[in-house]
Amino acid sequence: MPEHDVVIVGAGPVGLLLACLLLEEGLRVAVCERRAEADDRTRAIGIHRPGLDALDAAGVGVAVRAEALRLHGGEVRSRRRTLATLTFAPDREVLILPQPRTDALLRARLQALSAAALVTGCTVTAVRESADEVRVATDTPDGLSELTCSVVVVADGVRSRLRGDLGIGWRRRAGHASYVMLDVAEAMPGDRAVLHCEPEGLVESFPLPGGRRRWVVREGAEDLRTAAGLRAAVAQRTGIELEVDEGAQPASFVAAQHRATRVHRGRVVLVGDAAHEVSPIGGQGMNLGWVDAVRLAAELARALPARAPDLSGFDRQVRRSAARAQRRSAFYMSMGAPAAAPVVRGRELLMRTLGAAPLRGWTAGLLTMRGL
Structure with missing residues (x-):
């Protein structure tokens, strides 16, 4: 035996x-x-x-x-505008x-x-x-x-x-890109995620326990290997000025499937x-x-x-x-890939549609693993 x-x-x-x-x-x-x-x-x-x-x-x-x-919900933004705001149902909150x-x-x-x-x-x-x-x-x-x-x-x-x-x-399988991420101190990180689907590439941020927020940036033309480089990329793409410890070291990773x-x-x-x-x-x-x-x-x-x-x-x-x-x-x-203006306009329209009242609950369900 x-x-x-x-x-x-x-x-x-x-x-x-x-x-x-x-x-x-x-x-x-x-x-x-x-x-x-x-x-x-x-x-x-x-x-x-x-x-x-x-x-x-x-x-x-x-x-x-x-x-x-x-995490009670999130926002999707592009070119300094909010395209969609989602709130997760009480039984579908993300921890x-x-x-x-x-x-x-x-x-x-x-x-x-x-x-x-x-x-x-x-x-x-x-x-x-x-x-x-x-x-x-x-x-x-x-x-x-x-x-x-x-x-x-x-x-x-x-x-x-x-x-x-x-x-x-x-x-x-489909889906492959390189990213860098850095956790940054933030006095009021809140309880919502923010996704910036910008022409130069995705910038997303998630609140963390303990007064911090994680920033994830899709690699593009910028040098993101340092905290200063990541800070500059976030500012250029979103207009947000992060207070970053210059000695911090961003972590890089490849998203593949x-x-x-x-x-x-x-x-x-x-x-x-x-x-x-x-x-x-x-x-x-x-x-x-x-x-x-x-x-x-x-x-x-x-x-x-x-x-x-x-x-x-x-x-x-x-x-x-x-x-x-x-x-x-x-x-x-694909929604966060660097893209030319016509593509950006098309996906902005799609994201507005997915965040509109008739589809908002369905979209939130997809993001919180409903059906898997």
């Missing part, structure tokens, strides 16, 4: 949440994380309704609500909490459920499947070892090496960013991974430890939801 029911590769937000759900079901779980310390990089900040439901199921929803800022803090709450919950489940500094080097179990080869500070389990869940991110080892394809050709092979299954990369412009990648985790936990709890799960339905559902999310994100990105 395998020593574990499930081994999860990767202790990001999706792997951690899945581990909590499975432990609550009474399954034996090990989480292998190659980093020795928690990842403190500034990454995802938005928690949508489906994600919050998943966090509730994992037992951390109350703690997240206590620390998060509630704002930096990912390192969300991860910390999930780690604490995992520790409370099983002090031994998370193994840090543990790199999975190979996965070998047999008829009734999977052997997971690991490299740890204590040397090489092997774990056995009924199912392996690969949650090791966009650059997953195991996905390639399994021979699963990784296909590019990919989808795995399948999300399981035998007893090995992909979740989260290992299964689909969704542009963060739209804020749905992490939350979609949590939705995957809830669905997968239900499938595994029904089957294990008695028999191997049938994951064909899960596979179809994950890829279908990812396709919808990627289409939405590709549209959001």
